[in-house]
Amino acid sequence: MQQSYERIGLKFLQQVKDEWTVKGIVEKSAVLGDEPFLIYARTGETYSYGETDNVANRICNSLIRMGLNKGDRVGIYLTNRPEYVLTLFTLAKGGLIEVPVNTNFKTAEITYMVNKAEISTLIVESTSEFNEIVSKVADGAPCLKNVIFLGEVPDSLQNRIKVYSLDEMMNSENASTPEVRVKDSDIFSIIFTSGTTGLPKGAISSNKSIVLAALSIGAVPINKASRNYTCLPLFHTNAQVYSAIGMRCLGASLVLSEKFSPKNFWKEIIEHQATFFNSIGGMMQILDSVYSEEDVPDHPAKAVFVGGTPAALWERFEQKFRVDVYEGYAMSEAPVLFMNNDPGQKQDKVGSFGKPIFADLGRHIKVVDDQGRDIRVGIGELLQKGGDFVTEGYWNAPEANQEAFDADGWFHSGDVVRVDEDGYFYFVDRNKFMIRVGGENVSAFEVEDVVNSHAAVAQSAAIPVSDPFKGEEIKVLVKLVDPGKGLDFKDIVLHCADRLAYFKVPRYLEVVDDFPKTATERIQKIQLKELERTRESHGWDRNKEYSDWRDRCR
Numbered sequence: 217m218q219q220s221y222e223r224i225g226l227k228f229l230q231q232v233k234d235e236w237t238v239k240g241i242v243e244k245s246a247v248l249g250d251e252p253f254l255i256y257a258r259t260g261e262t263y264s265y266g267e268t269d270n271v272a273n274r275i276c277n278s279l280i281r282m283g284l285n286k287g288d289r290v291g292i293y294l295t296n297r298p299e300y301v302l303t304l305f306t307l308a309k310g311g312l313i314e315v316p317v318n319t320n321f322k323t324a325e326i327t328y329m330v331n332k333a334e335i336s337t338l339i340v341e342s343t344s345e346f347n348e349i350v351s352k353v354a355d356g357a358p359c360l361k362n363v364i365f366l367g368e369v370p371d372s373l374q375n376r377i378k379v380y381s382l383d384e385m386m387n388s389e390n391a392s393t394p395e396v397r398v399k400d401s402d403i404f405s406i407i408f409t410s411g412t413t414g415l416p417k418g419a420i421s422s423n424k425s426i427v428l429a430a431l432s433i434g435a436v437p438i439n440k441a442s443r444n445y446t447c448l449p450l451f452h453t454n455a456q457v458y459s460a461i462g463m464r465c466l467g468a469s470l471v472l473s474e475k476f477s478p479k480n481f482w483k484e485i486i487e488h489q490a491t492f493f494n495s496i497g498g499m500m501q502i503l504d505s506v507y508s509e510e511d512v513p514d515h516p517a518k519a520v521f522v523g524g525t526p527a528a529l530w531e532r533f534e535q536k537f538r539v540d541v542y543e544g545y546a547m548s549e550a551p552v553l554f555m556n557n558d559p560g561q562k563q564d565k566v567g568s569f570g571k572p573i574f575a576d577l578g579r580h581i582k583v584v585d586d587q588g589r590d591i592r593v594g595i596g597e598l599l600q601k602g603g604d605f606v607t608e609g610y611w612n613a614p615e616a617n618q619e620a621f622d623a624d625g626w627f628h629s630g631d632v633v634r635v636d637e638d639g640y641f642y643f644v645d646r647n648k649f650m651i652r653v654g655g656e657n658v659s660a661f662e663v664e665d666v667v668n669s670h671a672a673v674a675q676s677a678a679i680p681v682s683d684p685f686k687g688e689e690i691k692v693l694v695k696l697v698d699p700g701k702g703l704d705f706k707d708i709v710l711h712c713a714d715r716l717a718y719f720k721v722p723r724y725l726e727v728v729d730d731f732p733k734t735a736t737e738r739i740q741k742i743q744l745k746e747l748e749r750t751r752e753s754h755g756w757d758r759n760k761e762y763s764d765w766r767d768r769c770r
Contacts, residue, residue: 260488289333
């Protein structure tokens with residue numbers, strides 16, 4: 217039995233039924249008034265449905281007075297805090313396009329994003345680190361005109377940049393609903409995601425695509441009385457769409473944590489009576505390693521929604537932590553979930569991410585072999601199609617669009633999956649050569665580009681190494697300009713840490729004389745990856761040889 221819109225839709229607020237814009241979801245759900253929508257785990261502050269709608273109106277009207285218009289791109293550079301959700305709803309109300317900024321990114325990465333998406337306005341948390349980065353970004357991004365600060369407004373930006381206070385906007389007098397007409401086909405967000413070659417690409421999502429994705433979390437057995445706990449970053453689809461917007465559709469409550477902490481995890485769930493939580497596989501690995509069965513406290517959580525759970529951990533986690541695991545799958549380019557929860561199946565299939573949700577709304581899925589032939593049962597690449605289910609393309613990236621979509625409009629995910637005789641899908645590997653570190657997609661090309669810029673390096677190759685906690689770690693093999701001089705691996709780590717987010721900094725390093733190559737001089741990374749799988753030691757280990765590396769680069 218497929219999880220249909222007709223079936224799942226029964227769970228959601230009747231006021232939002234068949235509403236396909238995030239603006240409409242936020243405004244129509246405000247009828248719940250003083251009922252709690254958002255609970256901030258660190259302080260216990262609670263924000264009601266009516267209050268969040270009201271504050272979003274105030275901010276949106278302030279942005280309109282600033283001169284922002286529907287379709288303008290606005291970057292959100294905030295950590296997990298209530299103001300992120302408020303600004304997310306603000307942009308939805310104004311038909312403004314959200315571009316979330318990973319808070320681990322460095323100056324060069326953010327500058328690239330701002331220029332690529334032509335971001336005119338950046339909403340930023342006022343900290344010494346963020347303010348310094350924004351000041352440098354402003355120097356390299358002529359399109360950036362406005363910076364809105366949450367907290368103290370610094371006076372260090374150049375004169376051409378206008379600065380504003382988010383705090384003042386949240387308390388402005390005009391709380392009327394902005395008169396901006398937003399259509400379901402209008403772009404809601406541009407999510408930058410790493411690819412196989414080149415720099416990250418901005419995947420475009422329409423309002424309807426995001427609403428469908430938010431509704432798809434309803435495949436988990438939850439309802440209006442549920443409380444969802446998330447400590448995942450709001451700049452990712454999981455927390456932003458499945459938690460924040462999903463709970464809004466449901467009329468339920470969201471418990472938002474600042475970040476993942478094994479020490480505080482169960483404490484916050486218990487204190488705020490969360491009934492289910494969102495996770496990634498690596499987070500579950502850490503919880504499993506930290507807690508013995510005797511150490512697990514009594515808690516109200518009944519379920520966990522997760523992507524990327526190792527099959528060996530699945531049943532052990534359910535037994536130890538007394539929760540049901542619901543495995544899902546999605547990607548930034550196709551955010552509507554697959555889910556391993558079939559009401560017609562007596563027991564979920566461990567290791568599977570299930571079946572596609574909302575197939576009854578024109579969502580098309582197929583698996584093909586290397587020659588593009590359909591596979592009904594077996595292994596191949598996952599393709600998706602359907603105007604409301606797949607990105608319309610990458611922002612300002614025609615070559616990437618040509619590569620991702622075939623002539624018949626099928627989006628090629630680059631993920632190799634297995635489909636069984638019952639139509640259940642299982643993740644096998646990525647044929648796009650990305651490395652997934654703790655839930656973050658890292659482009660091997662991007663890492664190599666930075667390593668190659670080191671004076672001692674002639675050429676490099678970044679490959680994934682399996683890791684029980686993070687899923688994968690990054691290893692870089694290096695060919696030297698002058699082999700006789702050797703290489704200080706610590707220097708490579710610092711070189712990368714100055715230019716890349718911490719999760720992109722390679723853990724393992726090894727010097728090689730040369731690389732296996734194709735006839736066209738391409739490094740045969742698949743061969744390198746296969747060789748690495750047979751090794752017990754992966755070379756110089758940053759975590760063992762340079763454990764305080766992150767302190768050295770602050």
